[in-house]
Amino acid sequence: xxxxxxxxxxxxxxxxxxxxxxxxxxxxxxxxxxxxxxxxxxxxxxxxxxxxxxxxxxxxxxxxxxxxxxxxxxxxxxxxxxxxxxxxxxxxxxxxxxxxxxxxxxxxxxxxxxxxxxxxxxxxxxxxxxxxxxxxxxxxxxxxxxxxxxxxxxxxxxxxxxxxxxxxxxxxxxxxxxxxxxxxxxxxxxxxxxxxxxxxxxxxxxxxxxxxxxxxxxxxxxxxxxxxxxxxxxxxxxxxxxxxxxxxxxxxxxxxxxxxxxxxxxxxxxxxxxxxxxxxx
Numbered sequence: 001x002x003x004x005x006x007x008x009x010x011x012x013x014x015x016x017x018x019x020x021x022x023x024x025x026x027x028x029x030x031x032x033x034x035x036x037x038x039x040x041x042x043x044x045x046x047x048x049x050x051x052x053x054x055x056x057x058x059x060x061x062x063x064x065x066x067x068x069x070x071x072x073x074x075x076x077x078x079x080x081x082x083x084x085x086x087x088x089x090x091x092x093x094x095x096x097x098x099x100x101x102x103x104x105x106x107x108x109x110x111x112x113x114x115x116x117x118x119x120x121x122x123x124x125x126x127x128x129x130x131x132x133x134x135x136x137x138x139x140x141x142x143x144x145x146x147x148x149x150x151x152x153x154x155x156x157x158x159x160x161x162x163x164x165x166x167x168x169x170x171x172x173x174x175x176x177x178x179x180x181x182x183x184x185x186x187x188x189x190x191x192x193x194x195x196x197x198x199x200x201x202x203x204x205x206x207x208x209x210x211x212x213x214x215x216x217x218x219x220x221x222x223x224x225x226x227x228x229x230x231x232x233x234x235x236x237x238x239x240x241x242x243x244x245x246x247x248x249x250x251x252x253x254x255x256x257x258x259x260x261x262x263x264x265x266x267x268x269x270x271x272x273x274x275x276x277x278x279x280x281x
Contacts, residue, residue, distance in 0.1 A: 007124050010034070010045055011261065013053075018253070018264045021060060027053045048122065050272035059271045060264065066251030069211050075203045075218040078210065093175065095202060095240060098133055099188040099195050109156030116152070117165030118145045119172035122269060123239070123262055128168045131159075134185030135171060138237045140258040155189060155236070175240060186237055197231035204245045207270035211249040233257055239266065 031041035072078035127148035256263035
């Protein structure tokens, strides 16, 4: 897939941006760092992100992200004022969630058949695993699928695993393509607290961010920011359960299970897609 190739080519640029975000490096410096001419770098970056490198950087400044957090004091307000707007709705994914029962959780997937496969995405190669009830894992791979497969086999040690890329490709295509009206089913496996946090993340609209404190307040436990962070770190379904949209209250982009560079790229990429939708309205 073209998006995956472009992501790999500009990953070094994204790492440089993430490391020097506060300094707001010039496009010339970024292009030089990745040993590309400025025009060529701008061309492939915009093809991937939908916006220029300069605009991408502007969206990710501490000032802009902090302002965004302060402007939307809670998820409910954010969902009501932003989530129902036409541009944001254009990129909504219709997600239906179901959680394993406590008994099923203890049985480690007994009776389940899990199909899995690796696919291209705008953020590199992803590993997708699903049962007949829904997606149970979405990882982003650094090298191969070995570690991702081992991780899900550990969580569902009693399940049957079948590599079936043809089956998982249908949902993989749907995940990174907006405007689909077909619901994407998720099968969550975690503690009641973790599931409560993940459900709150699903309410953050596309291309917007919230802080750990705001998530804690949204689940009725405003002093549980640290526990919220721990639950977010245990999220097994990347991107669809958008833990990448949670940042520090000061506007800084925090660490991410699938590396900080990828989190930075996801936030900027979403803002670029939303800007393009708004322009065409």
